[in-house]
Amino acid sequence: xxxxxxxxxxxxxxxxxxxxxxxxxxxxxxxxxxxxxxxxxxxxxxxxxxxxxxxxxxxxxxxxxxxxxxxxxxxxxxxxxxxxxxxxxxxxxxxxxxxxxxxxxxxxxxxxxxxxxxxxxxxxxxxxxxxxxxxxxxxxxxxxxxxxxxxxxxxxxxxxxxxxxxxxxxxxxxxxxxxxxxxxxxxxxxxxxxxxxxxxxxxxxxxxxxxxxxxxxxxxxxxxxxxxxxxxxxxxxxxxxxxxxxxxxxxxxxxxxxxxxxxxxxxxxxxxxxxxxxxxxxxxxxxxxxxxxxxxxxxxxxxxxxxxxxxxxxxxxxxxxxxxxxxxxxxxxxxxxxxxxxxxxxxxxxxxxxxxxxxxxxxxxxxxxxxxxxxxxxxxxxxxxxxxxxxxxxxxxxxxxxxxxxxxxxxxxxxxxxxxxxxxxxxxxxxxxxxxxxxxxxxxxxxxxxxxxxxxxxxxxxxxxxxxxxxxxxxxxxxxxxxxxxxxxxxxxxxxxxxxxxxxxxxxxxxxxxxxxxxxxxxxxx
Amino acid sequence: xxxxxxxxxxxxxxxxxxxxxxxxxxxxxxxxxxxxxxxxxxxxxxxxxxxxxxxxxxxxxxxxxxxxxxxxxxxxxxxxxxxxxxxxxxxxxxxxxxxxxxxxxxxxxxxxxxxxxxxxxxxxxxxxxxxxxxxxxxxxxxxxxxxxxxxxxxxxxxxxxxxxxxxxxxxx
Numbered sequence: 001x002x003x004x005x006x007x008x009x010x011x012x013x014x015x016x017x018x019x020x021x022x023x024x025x026x027x028x029x030x031x032x033x034x035x036x037x038x039x040x041x042x043x044x045x046x047x048x049x050x051x052x053x054x055x056x057x058x059x060x061x062x063x064x065x066x067x068x069x070x071x072x073x074x075x076x077x078x079x080x081x082x083x084x085x086x087x088x089x090x091x092x093x094x095x096x097x098x099x100x101x102x103x104x105x106x107x108x109x110x111x112x113x114x115x116x117x118x119x120x121x122x123x124x125x126x127x128x129x130x131x132x133x134x135x136x137x138x139x140x141x142x143x144x145x146x147x148x149x150x151x152x153x154x155x156x157x158x159x160x161x162x163x164x165x166x167x168x169x170x171x172x173x174x175x176x177x178x179x180x181x182x183x184x185x186x187x188x189x190x191x192x193x194x195x196x197x198x199x200x201x202x203x204x205x206x207x208x209x210x211x212x213x214x215x216x217x218x219x220x221x222x223x224x225x226x227x228x229x230x231x232x233x234x235x236x237x238x239x240x241x242x243x244x245x246x247x248x249x250x251x252x253x254x255x256x257x258x259x260x261x262x263x264x265x266x267x268x269x270x271x272x273x274x275x276x277x278x279x280x281x282x283x284x285x286x287x288x289x290x291x292x293x294x295x296x297x298x299x300x301x302x303x304x305x306x307x308x309x310x311x312x313x314x315x316x317x318x319x320x321x322x323x324x325x326x327x328x329x330x331x332x333x334x335x336x337x338x339x340x341x342x343x344x345x346x347x348x349x350x351x352x353x354x355x356x357x358x359x360x361x362x363x364x365x366x367x368x369x370x371x372x373x374x375x376x377x378x379x380x381x382x383x384x385x386x387x388x389x390x391x392x393x394x395x396x397x398x399x400x401x402x403x404x405x406x407x408x409x410x411x412x413x414x415x416x417x418x419x420x421x422x423x424x425x426x427x428x429x430x431x432x433x434x435x436x437x438x439x440x441x442x443x444x445x446x447x448x449x450x451x452x453x454x455x456x457x458x459x460x461x462x463x464x465x466x467x468x469x470x471x472x473x474x475x476x477x478x479x480x481x482x483x484x485x486x487x488x489x490x491x492x493x494x495x496x497x498x499x500x501x502x503x504x505x506x507x508x509x510x511x512x513x514x515x516x517x518x519x520x521x522x523x524x525x526x
Numbered sequence: 527x528x529x530x531x532x533x534x535x536x537x538x539x540x541x542x543x544x545x546x547x548x549x550x551x552x553x554x555x556x557x558x559x560x561x562x563x564x565x566x567x568x569x570x571x572x573x574x575x576x577x578x579x580x581x582x583x584x585x586x587x588x589x590x591x592x593x594x595x596x597x598x599x600x601x602x603x604x605x606x607x608x609x610x611x612x613x614x615x616x617x618x619x620x621x622x623x624x625x626x627x628x629x630x631x632x633x634x635x636x637x638x639x640x641x642x643x644x645x646x647x648x649x650x651x652x653x654x655x656x657x658x659x660x661x662x663x664x665x666x667x668x669x670x671x672x673x674x675x676x677x678x679x680x681x682x683x684x685x686x687x688x689x690x691x692x693x694x695x696x697x698x
Contacts, residue, residue, distance in 0.1 A: 135601055135604070139604065139608075142608045146608075146611060146612065146615065149612075149615055149619075150615070153619065153622075156622045156626075158626045161619065161622055161623045161626060162623075164619065165553065165619070165623070168616070168619070169548075169556060169560075172560050172612065173548075176560075176563055176564065176567055179567050179571070179605060180567050180570060182571070182601070183567065183570045183571040183573075183574050183598075183601075184570075184574075186571070186574050186597070186598065186601075187573070187574035192597075
């Protein structure tokens with residue numbers, strides 16, 4: 001019964017994109033279509049999550065072709081959780097962008113192209129989460145990437161074209177890596193079905209396994225922005241319109257993380273790259289956050305914290321224990337929500353204060369206490385202050401690390417080092433965000449005149465930038481959408497117990513690759 | 527698994543050439559490089575189907591072992607379609623970045639709808655002013671043919687009159 005719903009999460013957005021394109025001239029109809037489609041997908045994803053959690057994974061053999069030959073769509077607990085959280089994010093950000101689009105219909109946000117591209121992006125993200133074979137995963141990636149190229153260069157201004165070129169070329173290279181990896185995997189095993197690969201890859205010689213494993217990890221690592229493959233992200237994300245940056249920051253990197261989780265748990269069960277992932281995770285955290293320290297622009301600052309916090313997830317994946325995966329999945333959900341919220345709030349700050357640089361913002365708390373709350377809660381959350389979900393996620397990861405260190409005395413010191421780096425990163429995140437808070441919110445307007453910090457003098461990006469005192473009105477819909485997300489981050493804290501139980505059950509499924517295999521091949525692999 | 531050495535060599539050459547072109551700064555070259563590497567990856571996928579066999583259609587008297595592996599062909603087909611779409615987008619992007627490079631920051635400010643009338647006016651201006659220039663040059667040539675001795679004076683005079691004409695038409 002629920003299996004019928006699985007293809008709909010991809011079909012509906014694609015059909016919606018087609019209708020939105022046809023309705024290009026009718027702005028209201030277009031918005032109705034996009035909002036309707038994404039609401040429907042959110043409901044379907046929620047139903048799927050409940051169904052999958054109670055009755056076990058849902059599998060669809062597209063076109064009636066059985067598993068190794070046809071395209072398989074699999075929704076297990078992890079996929080369902082990712083579907084729900086990404087559907088909610090996409091919906092809320094759409095509401096936000098509708099609010100923005102109604103308010104100012106200028107060249108930088110051509111709404112008629114925005115809606116179809118946005119829906120195609122959603123289709124790609126959902127397709128990647130439910131793909132049961134490697135090639136379909138590639139197609140999902142390509143769908144979301146193609147749409148993201150359009151969204152990132154929306155309006156085609158010089159700045160966006162420059163930022164877009166970096167992003168597009170890096171993505172193309174990663175796609176070529178992925179495609180080559182698929183070709184070699186197929187050559188080595190004769191299949192691209194993930195469940196079948198789980199069995200067949202384990203039979204290959206260790207060296208061949210390691211090569212294929214690393215090739216896939218490089219492809220996914222570029223998408224997930226893992227150090228040293230993360231250089232492109234802070235340059236390309238900040239120039240896009242606020243809603244687009246929010247979705248990209250929240251979701252696109254997590255699709256890469258999701259693919260890495262699948263690679264580690266189902267496909268390469270035998271091949272072990274724990275130490276590599278630990279080191280890479282720690283470096284991602286530390287170097288990402290050191291980059292954030294020197295940024296005066298809040299959008300760039302947040303892009304660097306985004307890179308940095310991917311490291312926590314890589315650390316959780318590297319641990320490979322039940323608690324490790326449970327905490328990782330919880331952290332992914334938390335991070336998607338918080339990072340999206342912060343970028344949306346940044347969009348509000350940009351509208352309200354007219355700038356995003358701490359050198360040109362002041363007195364925001366006095367001007368708008370609500371904006372202060374909307375920034376303060378997710379900022380503390382990202383920094384890992386108790387009792388917020390960031391703190392809970394990190395505690396979970398550190399506990400899993402301590403457990404892992406007790407189980408594996410050989411790599412115990414490495415795990416403790418990574419935990420130390422994680423705690424340090426958390427503190428520096430908090431420092432970077434409170435610095436922005438102090439400057440933009442607490443500092444009085446009178447203090448701003450002629451201000452130039454010793455440290456920041458070199459990174460002033462706009463010398464002609466005058467003191468910003470004028471404030472524009474902010475559309476209600478944008479504030480409502482952002483507030484809804486802030487409420488969601490608080491819900492993640494309040495309902496952390498049930499959430500953690502759920503991610504724990506998802507992690508149990510992940511740990512036993514046999515579950516995935518027997519789901520796709522109920523009668524065993526022929 | 528057997529593979530054709532020609533295809534392997536072709537793949538290697540395409541890959542090497544593609545990567546080296548991709549490292550250039552120019553966007554057009556990056557695109558060409560991407561196309562070459564993309565095609566070499568397609569050949570790599572195709573190579574994975576092993577030795578070529580009969581067309582992959584199962585019918586009477588066709589042994590399943592004798593046909594080619596159809597799956598890599600399906601992959602290649604999909605990859606080609608995706609590459610086509612991306613190439614089209616890249617071409618648009620390259621054109622746009624060329625357009626911005628030509629116009630500088632003004633390129634951002636050009637308004638699509640308001641421009642049609644402006645463009646028409648500009649074109650008309652251009653034709654008018656170039657006609658005036660042509661006329662002036664023609665006069666110069668005629669004058670120099672007739673009176674070689676007085677051409678400096680004539681030239682100045684003609685230039686002045688051409689300028690006057692321009693001023694009358696309300697142009698700088």
